[in-house]
Amino acid sequence: MFSIDSGTANVQLRIQFLLVIFVTALGALSAQPVLAKPVVVEPAELQQSSELFPGAYAAGTEANEPKQAAGDAVLREQFYKAINELYSAGYGRAGESLEQLSLLAAEQGYRNLPDYSIELLRQAKRTTKPEEVSFLVFHAARLSPTDARVRFVAASFYRELGMGTALKHAWAGITAIAYYPLLIATGIANLLLVCLVAGTIALFITCTIQLVRNGEALFERVRQGAPRAIQGYVAAVGLIGILVLPLLGGILLAVGVWALALGRTKIGCKWLPAVAGTLILGWALAIPVLSTVGFNVEQRANRVLEQVRTFSFTPEGEEFITEQLQRNPDDPLLLTILGQVLQMKGLREDAARAYERVLTSAPRGSELRTTSRLNLAAIAYENEAFQQAKDALLALEGEGEASFALYYNLALAHLAMLDTEQHRASYLNAQAVDEARLARLDAEAEHGRRPVISTVPASFFLPLVNRPIVRSDDVAARRAVERENTLGAALLYRGTMPVMLGWGAVVLVLGLFAARQNPHQFELGPVPQAVQESAVWLFLPAGLLMAGERPLRGVAVLTVFITLLIFGLEAPVTPYRGLPLEVSFSGFLFGGAALLFLVTMVLSVIGKSRAEVAA
Amino acid sequence: MNAAPVTRDGFSELLRTCSHKRRNGLLRVAFDRRELTIAFVDGRIVSAADALDEAPVEVCRRLAAAGRIVEQVIDLIRGTGITVSQLGELLIGKGYVGEDDFARARQAYEIDLLLSLNDFAEANADFKPQLVRQDVRTALGIYPGQLLLDLEELQADHGRLQELFEQGDCRPRVVTNSARSHALTDAEQQIWDAVAAGGSAKDILANSLLSRHQALEALLSLYDKELITVTVGDGEQGVGEGVTSAESDISQLVAEEPVPHSLSELVEQAANELREIGTDEEESALEEASDFAQAVSRSAQVGLHSEGEESPAFESVDSPQGVPLSATEQPLPLPAGSTAGLRRVIRAGSYHLLSAEAVRGTVIAATVLFFFTLAVVGPGMFDEWFGALKNFTAEQPFE
Secondary structure, three states, X not given: OOOXXXXXXXXXXXXXXXXXXXXHHHHHOOOOOOOOOOOOOOOHHHOOOOOOOOOOOHHHHHHHHHHHHHHHHHHHHHHHHHHHHHHHOOHHHHHHHHHHHHHHHHHOOOOEOHHHHHHHHHHHHHOOOHHHHHHHHHHHHHHOOOOHHHHHHHHOOHHHHOHHHHHHHHHHXXXXXXXXXXXXXXXXXXXXXXXXXXXXXXXXXXXXXXXXXXXXXXXXXXXXXXXXHHHHHHHHHHHHHXXXXXXXXXXXXXXXXXXXXXHHHOHHHOOHHHHHHHHHHHHHHHHHHHHHHHHHHHOHHHHHHHHHHOOEOOHHHHHHHHHHHHHOOOOHHHHHHHHHHHHHOOOHHHHHHHHHHHXXXXXXXXXXXXXXXXXXXHHHHHOOOHHHHHHHHHHHHHOOOOOHHHHXXXXXXXHHOOOHHHHHHHHHHHHHHOHHHHHHHHHOHHHOOOOOOOOOOHHHHHHHHOOOHHHOOHHHHHHHHHHHHHHHHHHOOOOOHHHHHHHHHHHHHHHHHHHOOOHHHHOOOOOOOOOOOOHHHHHOOOHHHHHOOOHHHHHHHHHHHHHHHHHHHOOOXXXXXXXXXXXXXXXXXXXXXXXXXXXXXXXXXXXXXXHHHHO | OOOEEEEHHXXXXXXXXXHHOOOOEEEEEEEOOEEEEEEEEOOEEEEEEEOOOOHHHHHHHHHHHOOOOOXXXXXXXXXXXXOXXXXXXXXXXXXXXXXXXXXXXXXXXXXHHHHHHHHOOEEEEEEEEOOEEEOOOOOOOEOHHHHHHHHXXXXXXXXXXXHHHOOOOEEEEEOOOOOHHHXXXXXXXXXXXXXXXXXXXXXXXXXXXXXXXXXXXXXXXXXXXXXXXXEEOOOOOOOOOOOOHHHHHHHHHHHOOOOOOOHHHHXXXXXXXXXXXXXXXXXXHHHHHHHHHHHHHHHXXXXXXXXXXXXXXXXXXXXXXXXXXXXXXXXXXXXXXXXXXXXXXXXXXHHHHOOHHHHHHHHHHHHHHHHHHHHHHHHHHHHHHHHHHHXXXXXXXXX
16 A cells, blocks of 8 residues: 655655756745745754664665755745745746645645745735735645644635635634644633633623612611611611622622622522622632733743644744753753654654653653654654664554554554555554544655654643743743732732632632522512513613523623623733734624624513513 | 591592502501501502500400400400410410411401491591511402492491391391302301301301401391391391201300310410510510500601691501511500610611612612712723733733
């Protein structure tokens, strides 16, 4: 099934390379100047001999030369040549050049060219011609087919591309998002923050409406708890105090007090205090977490690591890794990623040295060691040391490793040694682990197969995302604490984390007690319990759910409604930046909010009609 | 609050207004040296009380007349300050009377009070809006329109009733042995049973647990349906057969059957129960309630007799069916001293704040104040919050 002939491939590469140089030289005459000097990664620390596979890496060094010669500068020149052709020679020539750029990148081991894709998308945002937008977005996606960020930005051009194409881009982004842990972290942080804001606003509005509607019941409840001789005074002052004073202590104090009062007064509101308590606790716990995650996902270091991990062309990233390694030469994560970059670029000997450093520096049992051993085996395979590759992979399999990279590379090694039976078994194992990925690799295997490079597991990004700010930057940590305290104080009087935690716990506990009250404890004598519902409420978001007898559901619906609006407006909270460009899905979001509003209004009308019929 | 003199028509209009506007509160009517207090909940009459009556005594009297309890109980409770509700709990709880019988006796007493309004030509009336707590088991629940109709009916039938049933030796007798096929109302059935048992109209009226009006109307209805006849002296004003005196005696014995205890045992137990009510804790509670009730009654007196005229002795409403939120007990003499006076003023003020109008006003004032505070404080609060949020997530926040 597989056909591997490295000699033929090298000849093909040389011819292709010469053609590229010729075309590039012509195009470069009119192209923009090269933006930056190509990065050549030569860490001084990596001058060690191989220990695991002596002699396994030297054989392939020659094979690296064409790729390395093409270099990053060629990619840049090719890109700007394509851009120039777009405005001088039309879409056809520009498209050919961009296709050529993709091929060149693939030859160097890059799956994605996110910088160039983003540049095309940025250009698409500037232009007003629909056909040009379509062209640019199409080629942006072609240059970075598995980059989730690029795909999501491409989906934001749904007006120009049509809904079907936009949804395809969005789906491609969703399927690729698992490889972008920082993007996932950003999304979760944004969702958490916006939901907290929306939930607080929704609870505030609902409590306000419920208080105004149930003022007399609240008065009666306060009266019942007061000494008999002064019930009138206590109830009057208490009612005013409950309504007015909490406003002076911040929104979390207000919703907490109001929810507690309503929870003791109206049976439909009995779960409101528990919700309010949870919300306050949520704020108290979320603020420091959001602050830390927000800081870390914005950090260049983490973003570069993520890009490199996904085989994206990021000269800046490689430069950054080199710099970082000079500071921390024994950092196993950096070494693993550096090895991955070098291996991807065809610098197999250097890559092997990096992986060997990982084996000496990473603790036993670390997944980075396994990753490095897998990649060392892949390098051995590429250097045609098939037996050594097979032995190394079998050793890993014997230790319990069962990844796709292991089985796929083992299948290649078995095939290279003409052991078709074992090849078949490993191939089926790989298929069992990740059938879709295997199908994709099969489809791309027209010109021969290469072993899969094992990447750093996504779980290694969790500590990076949660890394305390103070370990990165003292000044930034101080400012982060200031910002957290400012937000806490804006939410609650003296709203430091302990205060918010305490207040949230009090409201939650009292709320849970309120929720366990017997229904008869809500009977308030002659105070009218059921008020004729006004049609005015139907025209509010969440309608009678919020204003009527089911305020808890109203809070939930209103929270979703406000969440959609906040994401659409990007106000009052600006979400953390997860995508490289300013993109807006406000049309969808506002549409969703309007739909929710209409559905709720219809439900309110139906509920009101039923109640009237029942009455 | 001033009590206004009203004519009969004006009083009818007042009742209709209370009904139409679904009012909650107490209507005090002073006429012919009597003072009735009528409690309204959502425009319906739920109870009535006469300031000059001792309601528990009156209820007991009716129960005793109907043979449900012995008359000694009346003497036992007189002057003890026990409320009708407490009396009910005592008698029902110990099984002396059934819950339905007690409720009938109580409602009958209150309906008779209401129908006594038929007698006045001019009265002073004062409606005081306030929250009223009702006992749903015994509340009258009469619409004022129905009361007015009953009053009219009573007036229209007055001549016939007097002629037929209110003569000294009037004795109704049943015509048939069974009245089941005539679809009688509960009141008619009770009266028919009483007539079948024998006795004079006066005894039947006094011994039934129905109100006088209900009983008379039932008698008249049975008479009109030709189910009973009436004899005055030796004569006869209808058709039918009487019952023997022996049967009457047996009926009277049967009527005494519901009494569960011997006379001496009953009196002793009732006395014990009343002593239990009079423990220190209860006494202090009653005293507290009485003080407060007195403050209420004083404020009511001010309303009823604000023009300097000599006010008759006015007692607070002893009406557990329609109890004002705090006034439940008979008043006791005011404690002397300025502290007590201050306490009275404070309590009276507190009481006024609990009236329906005051509550509504307080709620409106609190709401207005709330929105005013929100308008003043809200923008700053939200600006600060949104500003902090924007700062919190700003792009490149630490550079």
